Each structure stands twice: as C-alpha cells, then as structure tokens.
Amino acid sequence: MEFNDRVLHEALDSRTPLLERLKFLAIFSSNLDEFFMVRVAGLKQQVEAGVTSLTADGRTPGDQLDGINHRLLPMVKEQHEHFEQILRPLLAKQGIYLLEYMDLNSEQRTYLQNYFEEQIFPVLTPLAVDPSHPFPYISNLSLNLAVVVKDPEQGEEFFARVKVPKVLPRFVALPEPLRERQKGKPALWMGVPLEQVIAHNLEFLFPGMNIQEYHPFRITRNADLAVEEDEADDLLLAIEEGLRKRRLGGSAVRMEIHATVPETLRETLMREMGLEDSDVYEIDGLLGLGDLMSFMGLPLPELKDTHWTPVMPVELRSLSGEDDGEDFFSIIRQRDLFVHHPYHSFSGTVQRFITQAADDPNVLAIKMTLYRTSGDSPIVKALIKAAENGKQVAVLVELKARFDEENNILWARKLEQAGVHVVYGIIKLKTHTKIVLVVRQDEKRIRRYVHIGTGNYNPKTARIYTDLGLLSCREDLGADLTDLFNFLTGYSRQRSYRKLLVAPVNLRDRMTTMIQREIEHCRQGNTGRIVAKMNSLVDPKIIATLYEASQAGVQIDLIVRGICCLRPGVVGVSDNIRVISIVGRFLEHSRIYYFYNQGDEEVYIGSADWMRRNLDRRVEAITPIEDPEIIKDLQEILAIMMADNRQAWELQPDGRYVQRQPEDAKEQCAQKIFMEMAKDSAKEAAGMA
Missing domain, CATH: 3.30.870.10 (Endonuclease Chain A)
Structure with a gap:
C-alpha cells in the first residue's frame, strides 16, 4: 500500500503531464484491485479459518485487515477528491470534458438515447430479484447498477441488477458536431460515463415500471488460484480447472458504492455479498477509475510524457x-x-x-x-x-x-x-x-x-x-x-554451479556469505560497502544480516521499488543503511547487487529479489558480471539512481517515505538521465559511422 501511495503521488504531482496523471490514477486503482483479489482475500480466508498466529510486527490476520482499512480509506478518498476537484477542471481547460449526464443539452441527450438503443440496449440483461429470481451472481471487478423499480398497478417495489458491460467503452464520446464550442472551436473530446447513459435510459429495460432509484456499485472477489500440484496428474489441466473456478469467482472481498446509496440498499447488498461494513468503500464520484487509462489513447502528445524510442547498443x-x-x-x-x-x-x-x-x-x-x-x-x-x-x-x-x-x-x-x-x-x-x-x-x-x-x-x-x-x-x-x-x-x-547463483540451491547462502564478507572486512578495520537494487526486500534472515552489517560499519545503500520490511537509520541497529524507492514513468524492475569486497568488486544481476519466495520457493538465476566495462556501467546506473532528487523517496526510520525535492539543486531524474545517455550514445555512434 505504501508503494501504491507513491504511485498515487505521481497523479497528484503537478509536474506530471496531465494525461499521465490520469494514467497513474488508473494504475493506483488496478493495483488496488489486485491487492484485494490476492492479499486481502488471503487475510480474510485466514480469519475465517481461525488463524491467530502473529506476523513479525505482532499482528493477527484480523489486525492486518483493520490496519489496511485504516490506511486505505484516506488514500481512496484523496484519489477521488483529486480527480473530481483538480483533474476534471484541468482536463476541461484543455478541451477534454467528462460530463455528467444531467449537464447535457437536449440534442446531446437525443444522440445518446439513440446510441443506447442501437449499441447498448441489445447487450444488456436486467436481472430481477424476487421469490422466483434469486439474487444474481455479481462477477469480479464488475460495475453494476442497483435499480429499484415500482409496479404502478400493484404499488410494489422490486430490486434489479443491471451489469455495465465491459465489452463497450467505459466513456461514451459525443461526435464533433455535438461538442460544445469553446473559444470558437469544438471541444477536443466530450463524453459521459457508460453507466450514466444506461441509468438515464432504464425505462427501455423496465417498460411499464416506474424507475424509483439507481445506484452504481462495484464488486471485487477472491481471485487467487490455488492448485494442489502433488495431487495433479496433469498440471496444465489442473490450472485450467482452477481458472474456470476463478472465472466463476471466489467470495466477495470488497464493495465500492456511491456515498449516496440509501442504508437499506447498502445493507441488502452487503448481506447478499457476505460483506461487513469494513469491506465497503464509499466513493464520492466515479467508480472504477482504472478505466481512465483509456484517455491515454487521445492524440494529445503535449499532455503526455515525451515519446521515447529505444536505441540500439x-x-x-x-x-x-x-x-x-x-x-x-x-x-x-x-x-x-x-x-x-x-x-x-x-x-x-x-x-x-x-x-x-x-x-x-x-x-x-x-x-x-x-x-x-x-x-x-x-x-x-x-x-x-x-x-x-x-x-x-x-x-x-x-x-x-x-x-x-x-x-x-x-x-x-x-x-x-x-x-x-x-x-x-x-x-x-x-x-x-x-x-x-x-x-x-x-x-x-x-x-x-x-x-x-x-x-x-x-x-x-x-x-x-x-x-x-x-x-x-x-x-x-x-x-x-x-x-x-x-x-x-x-x-x-x-x-x-560454476558462476550462477541459483535459487533455491545456492542463492541464499551465497548472498548471505557476501554480506558477511563485508562485515568481516569492517571488523578487520577495512571498508565494507553494499549497494543493492531490487523490487522488494522482505526476507527476515537477509534483513537481520544487513542489520548486523550496519552495526559492523558496512555502508549500505538499497534501492527498493516496492515493499521494504527493513527500517533504515534506526540508532544502534541500522545507522549505516539508507533506502530509497524510485517511482516514475517506467516501472523499476531490474535487480543489481554490488559488493565492494576490498576493491575486488563483485556485481550481479538477475531475476531474484531478497524475498523468501524468491530465495526458497522459486527457481531464480543471478549471474556475476565479469566484463570491467559492464561493471562500470552498472556502477554508474546505481550512482545515478542514488542521486535522483525528482522521483526518489527516502524511507524513514518510522516507516514513512518522504520524497526528495530538488530545492536549490539541479533536478536529477534518473530515468530522464538514462534516456539522454542512450540518445547521446546513439548520436555519437552515428557520428563515428
């Protein structure tokens, strides 16, 4: 969640190009979806199974769920408030109007009604809920309308569910002639959310009934795939069976609803989904902001990051x-x-x-x-x-x-x-x-x-x-x-193996030995130095060895994009450890491990993070780099990343991340520097040709 908060910050940062800010909001949302489908779902299963064992920080599964809820509610609120109050007005200034259906003029509404009848209506399937129609299955990550209709003859109210189809674009664009003109020009893009087009044409789905109210809601289900490999005669067939079960969906783990949903309807949905109050996230605005990624398709390069074309070495x-x-x-x-x-x-x-x-x-x-x-x-x-x-x-x-x-x-x-x-x-x-x-x-x-x-x-x-x-x-x-x-x-x-560090064979032991070697050098009065870049640092044994190294005087710099369970800068424990995380236009995914080794430097790259799953439960390969020029290249990469003051976040002893600011210094963005270096090398090579 802390990594995802850093992703959210890229959307909040005014230095990020406007459409890229929408992209980061979308990534934040899709990351949360997976987090609930896998991590939260796993914790809820533990609670249901009565698991009470404590994690390293002394929490039961129930405590962890409470902590997630407490941390996540303000993040989600901030995301939606920023989109509604900041980004939508900024988009409008650029001629991009995501409108509410109620704000459309009669001509625009007529167009969307025709669009509904021709393109949307044939796809929809309203599902009634009554004694002869049980509550329908709500599929994972589906956006839905909870509709209350009233029979004008009997005066009885009924509940129905309408699924917003994923096969249609989430945002319905108006044609150019119907875009309101701004400063003599039509808007660059103008449209409304698909669910609002459906909601304002529900009479076509329920003819003869009075539409009393409708409310959007979105469901997230357990989607982790468990396969008993020991019992599977054919792993491929076992995985296929698991996928069929996942498509049918596991238990619901989250419901997103609009803040205006009446309490009775909210309770009905919770009861039918088997959810509790803590599983419900009230949203003041659009649900499912992951669909904002579609705006990256607009032909507006001035509102995006500068296009990058990779070069040849x-x-x-x-x-x-x-x-x-x-x-x-x-x-x-x-x-x-x-x-x-x-x-x-x-x-x-x-x-x-x-x-x-x-x-x-x-x-x-x-x-x-x-x-x-x-x-x-x-x-x-x-x-x-x-x-x-x-x-x-x-x-x-x-x-x-x-x-x-x-x-x-x-x-x-x-x-x-x-x-x-x-x-x-x-x-x-x-x-x-x-x-x-x-x-x-x-x-x-x-x-x-x-x-x-x-x-x-x-x-x-x-x-x-x-x-x-x-x-x-x-x-x-x-x-x-x-x-x-x-x-x-x-x-x-x-x-x-002759050169490779392979998990789960020798990787853990070799990494531990190299850290301990730096410890020994320091204890003998020499210099110890470790620089490591990875996606996540979780393994307790590696962390304990790094703490030992810090206490021996080894200088340690860690570049950890995501989860870091080590606390740097703790007096007497990790004084000599510094941790940064870099979040930018590219997802930092590479792994580099550098050990000073008394000047006989060793550098490794490969597929493994310092996590238990990588070291013990996966087949991984890490290779030493022996070419002196490549070693220099990797050292330069590490140095440039450690000097980043634009997209680098420093982990504090209390677990908070603080983003570095250039202040009076020149802005140094590692990813931009690497792009410039690549372009310069291409120009140099072209000049030599």
Whole structure:
C-alpha cells in the first residue's frame, strides 16, 4: 500500500503531464484491485479459518485487515477528491470534458438515447430479484447498477441488477458536431460515463415500471488460484480447472458504492455479498477509475510524457538488417553485451537474438524459460519457427504466473503442437528465472550463447519496465545454464554451479556469505560497502544480516521499488543503511547487487529479489558480471539512481517515505538521465559511422 501511495503521488504531482496523471490514477486503482483479489482475500480466508498466529510486527490476520482499512480509506478518498476537484477542471481547460449526464443539452441527450438503443440496449440483461429470481451472481471487478423499480398497478417495489458491460467503452464520446464550442472551436473530446447513459435510459429495460432509484456499485472477489500440484496428474489441466473456478469467482472481498446509496440498499447488498461494513468503500464520484487509462489513447502528445524510442547498443549498430545472424553471434563472441531496457531496444537485442537463432542454420538447439509474455509474442512465434526448422527447442512455460495462466496455457499448447519440448517446471517451485541458451555450431566447435536477464520475455512490458540483460558466450555460463535446464526439464539434484547463483540451491547462502564478507572486512578495520537494487526486500534472515552489517560499519545503500520490511537509520541497529524507492514513468524492475569486497568488486544481476519466495520457493538465476566495462556501467546506473532528487523517496526510520525535492539543486531524474545517455550514445555512434 505504501508503494501504491507513491504511485498515487505521481497523479497528484503537478509536474506530471496531465494525461499521465490520469494514467497513474488508473494504475493506483488496478493495483488496488489486485491487492484485494490476492492479499486481502488471503487475510480474510485466514480469519475465517481461525488463524491467530502473529506476523513479525505482532499482528493477527484480523489486525492486518483493520490496519489496511485504516490506511486505505484516506488514500481512496484523496484519489477521488483529486480527480473530481483538480483533474476534471484541468482536463476541461484543455478541451477534454467528462460530463455528467444531467449537464447535457437536449440534442446531446437525443444522440445518446439513440446510441443506447442501437449499441447498448441489445447487450444488456436486467436481472430481477424476487421469490422466483434469486439474487444474481455479481462477477469480479464488475460495475453494476442497483435499480429499484415500482409496479404502478400493484404499488410494489422490486430490486434489479443491471451489469455495465465491459465489452463497450467505459466513456461514451459525443461526435464533433455535438461538442460544445469553446473559444470558437469544438471541444477536443466530450463524453459521459457508460453507466450514466444506461441509468438515464432504464425505462427501455423496465417498460411499464416506474424507475424509483439507481445506484452504481462495484464488486471485487477472491481471485487467487490455488492448485494442489502433488495431487495433479496433469498440471496444465489442473490450472485450467482452477481458472474456470476463478472465472466463476471466489467470495466477495470488497464493495465500492456511491456515498449516496440509501442504508437499506447498502445493507441488502452487503448481506447478499457476505460483506461487513469494513469491506465497503464509499466513493464520492466515479467508480472504477482504472478505466481512465483509456484517455491515454487521445492524440494529445503535449499532455503526455515525451515519446521515447529505444536505441540500439553501440556494439550492435553496425548490423544492417535482419539477416546478420553470423555478425550478431560474432559480436557476442568478442565480448559480453549488456542491455538496459527500455533505453536499449528489446526487439533489436533480446528478441533479435532469439529470432535469428531460430533462422540460423548453424544453431542446433534453443532452450528458454517463459514466465510472462505478450499475447502476440514474436518470441514464441520464433520458437515455433525454430522447431519447424528442425532445431531442438525446449521451453519451460510457468503456468503458475499469477493472472497470466490462461495466456501461458495458450502458448504452451501452440508450442507443443509445433513440436517444441514444453515442460511446466518443478513441483512446489515457480520458475521465475529469465534465461535463454542457444547451442550453435561455430566452425569446428560447439559454442553456447546465453541471455540472462532481470525481466520477462515480453516485448510490450519491455517498453515500460526497466530491466537488464547479459548476452554472453562464456563457457562457464553456458555450462551452468545447461545444468540448470537439465534441473528444470529432467531429474537432477544439481547442487553446485560454476558462476550462477541459483535459487533455491545456492542463492541464499551465497548472498548471505557476501554480506558477511563485508562485515568481516569492517571488523578487520577495512571498508565494507553494499549497494543493492531490487523490487522488494522482505526476507527476515537477509534483513537481520544487513542489520548486523550496519552495526559492523558496512555502508549500505538499497534501492527498493516496492515493499521494504527493513527500517533504515534506526540508532544502534541500522545507522549505516539508507533506502530509497524510485517511482516514475517506467516501472523499476531490474535487480543489481554490488559488493565492494576490498576493491575486488563483485556485481550481479538477475531475476531474484531478497524475498523468501524468491530465495526458497522459486527457481531464480543471478549471474556475476565479469566484463570491467559492464561493471562500470552498472556502477554508474546505481550512482545515478542514488542521486535522483525528482522521483526518489527516502524511507524513514518510522516507516514513512518522504520524497526528495530538488530545492536549490539541479533536478536529477534518473530515468530522464538514462534516456539522454542512450540518445547521446546513439548520436555519437552515428557520428563515428
């Protein structure tokens, strides 16, 4: 929730472009949806099961739910007030009018009535509630109208539910001739929420009845997917069955309603949904602000972040076309290649590595892991093509990637049909590692080429997530990945690796050992230094070791985007630890681990955070970086992020986050600096060509 509060702040910050502020409001809402579907749902299940065990901070599941409610209510109120009181007027000044139906003129209402009859009415299904019609099932994340109608002949009132269809645009735009003119020009965009169009035409759904009142409400349900792997003969079929159950939906965990809903109707909805007062969030304004993301589709670049086009790394700019497979591999043979997305092109580097391997007649085999990928994945298509070209292709598809299960099942089936060897990982472990192994016949010898990254093989998220990758043909890394794939696809008890840190095998022990090494250096009167960047820091044992390191004098800087259970700056405990979180236009997703080691510096990148699930319950791979130039690049990345004074938040000893302010200093935004550095390197390379 604290991370999501920082996301909300980007929407509140006047320095953020206007449409980007709507985007951050939408992200805040969608993050909350998932939080309730998974985290809150899990806590409610614990309460129902009578679990009373305490967390590390001394809370029962019930205490945690109370804390969530107490923290979240003012955040949600702030979100909606800011949208209604600040952003809507600002949008209007820019010619973007999201109107209330009551504010429309007669001509606009006539248009929307016709639109309703032609486009909306055929899709709707009113559901009555009476002795012969039980209360209808309300699907997860659905926006609905609770309607009270009265029979004019019998004088009896009835309740009905109308679902606002997701298949139609949430905001109905008026055509240009009907947009009110401002300063001689029609508004750039003008429209109303879909639910209001439905609400003001309910007489078409209930002919002969008097519409007494209507109120929007929105339901969130438990959507976590639990699969008993030990009992599943076929994991793919078990996941599919779980998805069917999730679509039907678990128990309701939250209801969002308008603040004006009468108490009797509110109680009826709560009773039918099995909800308590603390599960109800009263909203003064529009429900479901996640739909504001649609406004990012407006052709108004001046109200958005400056468009960013990723560049090619300098080492690859000599490649002229798509058929430079030999040159691509020869570049990797010369030296390790480092990529930093989205500043470096994903399609021109990682995706190209895989697609060219699929076409290259000298490539004998391709092995990779897929955790999340896009719905129209060119990488999956390349793997299918590679199999059709007669290459040995093995892919581990992680079916348990939350909310991507259905997509991954689809791709797994297509890969299998093409002759790809598809496996689903290891029982009780999620395979979260991001690795590719390409086996190629190079002249008289077999050589292995690898990609080890921090992010998913997803071209779409690669444009908005910051991630790192290493392309290499080092013998030891190739041998390690061979062993790791044998562990994933066959029967292997591999317990040691030449270079890789692999969870749950040796990653925890090696990370702990490297922290303790810095402690020992300090105790011997030398310097100790650790810098680590990750998504979340949760693991109690790692945190305890970091506290020990701080007390020994090790200087520690942590860049943790999301959850951080460590408290920095606590006197006598963590005086030498500093923690920042950076929230900007790109989602910080990369992991970097730096250890000073008496000047013999060690730097690692990979897929794992310092969380129990990453260290103990997932297959992860962290690789050392051995190229001196890449080590310098990573050190520079860490230094630039630690100097950020625009989008960096400092974690305080009491758990609060305070955003850094430039004040009299020059504004330094790490993500902007990385974009400028990438553009400068592209210009420099073009000048040298």
